[in-house]
Amino acid sequence: MFANLHNLSHHAAWRRQLEMILESTGEGIYGIDLTGRCIFINEAGASMLGYTPDEVLGRPMHYLIHHSHADETLMPVHDCRIYKAFTEGQGVRVDDEVLWRRDGSHFAAEYASYPIRDHGGVVGAVVTFNDITDRKRTETLLREAHDLLERRVRERTADLTAAHDHLRQSNESLRRLSAHLNSVREEERRHIARDIHDDLGAALTALQLETNWLKHRLGDEANLTERLDRMLDIGDQAMQAVRRILNDLRPGVLDHLGLWSALETLLLDFQARNGIACRFVCAETIEHCRLGREAEIALYRIVQEVLTNVARHARARTVVLAAEAEGGNLYLSVADDGCGMCVPVQPTSFGLLGMRERTLALGGRLDIVSAPGEGTRIEVRLPNVLVGVTS
Ligand SMILES: Nc1ncnc2c1ncn2[C@@H]1O[C@H](COP(=O)(O)OP(=O)(O)O)[C@@H](O)[C@H]1O
Numbered sequence: 001m002f003a004n005l006h007n008l009s010h011h012a013a014w015r016r017q018l019e020m021i022l023e024s025t026g027e028g029i030y031g032i033d034l035t036g037r038c039i040f041i042n043e044a045g046a047s048m049l050g051y052t053p054d055e056v057l058g059r060p061m062h063y064l065i066h067h068s069h070a071d072e073t074l075m076p077v078h079d080c081r082i083y084k085a086f087t088e089g090q091g092v093r094v095d096d097e098v099l100w101r102r103d104g105s106h107f108a109a110e111y112a113s114y115p116i117r118d119h120g121g122v123v124g125a126v127v128t129f130n131d132i133t134d135r136k137r138t139e140t141l142l143r144e145a146h147d148l149l150e151r152r153v154r155e156r157t158a159d160l161t162a163a164h165d166h167l168r169q170s171n172e173s174l175r176r177l178s179a180h181l182n183s184v185r186e187e188e189r190r191h192i193a194r195d196i197h198d199d200l201g202a203a204l205t206a207l208q209l210e211t212n213w214l215k216h217r218l219g220d221e222a223n224l225t226e227r228l229d230r231m232l233d234i235g236d237q238a239m240q241a242v243r244r245i246l247n248d249l250r251p252g253v254l255d256h257l258g259l260w261s262a263l264e265t266l267l268l269d270f271q272a273r274n275g276i277a278c279r280f281v282c283a284e285t286i287e288h289c290r291l292g293r294e295a296e297i298a299l300y301r302i303v304q305e306v307l308t309n310v311a312r313h314a315r316a317r318t319v320v321l322a323a324e325a326e327g328g329n330l331y332l333s334v335a336d337d338g339c340g341m342c343v344p345v346q347p348t349s350f351g352l353l354g355m356r357e358r359t360l361a362l363g364g365r366l367d368i369v370s371a372p373g374e375g376t377r378i379e380v381r382l383p384n385v386l387v388g389v390t391s
């Protein structure tokens, strides 16, 4: 149809072709003159508005189909953007307004309005329009789904944040409880140690003295002397057992000579009992430094548990305990050359967990450096426990 268009000279033929184009398009198309009256409208456009084309021709289009907004407030003609095409001589595209049907209902419309020019002057406007109800509905549904999703995400995030806070608080409470239980346990141990020392220790000593006295009074009664010697031996053993128990409960050396001597004694005992060579490397700067009761007992218990683990699991030949100062911070490590292990370890084992909790309670951190076949090194770092020490 278009191929021969430029050859057509007859006005009627042009008209026919143009009419065919206008009628065939699915979009509504109409034209208005400078007074806003309809000078043509295609079938599709008229039927979208509920009219026949003849019913629309000559009518003022703004008042017929574009008089009000969707909320039924009036749209004054000087606000009408369709008119802008000829009042301002330039085209507009609009998709946020409605057009009104003959039956008083309206539909969401998209329209474009362009000036019609004749011999250089604007003589009217041509408007193409479409019913975009479905598109708007889809957009609304999409926006609602999006808003819903956003709301759900916000709610979930708030829930998760609350749960996370709750968990953190429980965690902190548990940590405080664990630290409290540790100090209660140590205090209890001190009490028991004092009671055993004062009551049992004194009674055993008195018993030894009495038995000795009896032995000397009985003179030559060979049978009885033998018996009394055996009793004295048993008394000695009991005294040693009491001393050992007391030392386990509360290492006296820790109170009297401080952490470093207590650790040295612990290592010597461990070496003698397990046949594992032990070395203690203590930096000179901190040799005479006391750390406070809480920190000293915690570090002592940590090293005690590390050594128990070495004896129990490591199959090691040597152990090196090192203490260094890093500014005011203390760095303590216990390294063995045993079988090593995979880290991180299961959180179900309480020895390592207890060490970590004790370190955290002092505001420090504990690291386990190990791999199968490569030995194990437990590192403890405590901040600001070495007052006045420079490394
Ligand atoms: N020095 C070590 N060498 C090798 N394995 C170790 C060492 N210390 C700990 N482990 C491993 O870590 C696990 C957890 O230790 P721990 O928490 O003290 O629990 P437990 O000693 O009661 O098994 C041990 O069972 C052992 O497998």
Ligand SMILES: [Mg+2]
Residues within 6 Å of the ligand: 305, 308, 309, 351, 352
């Ligand atoms: Mg253990």
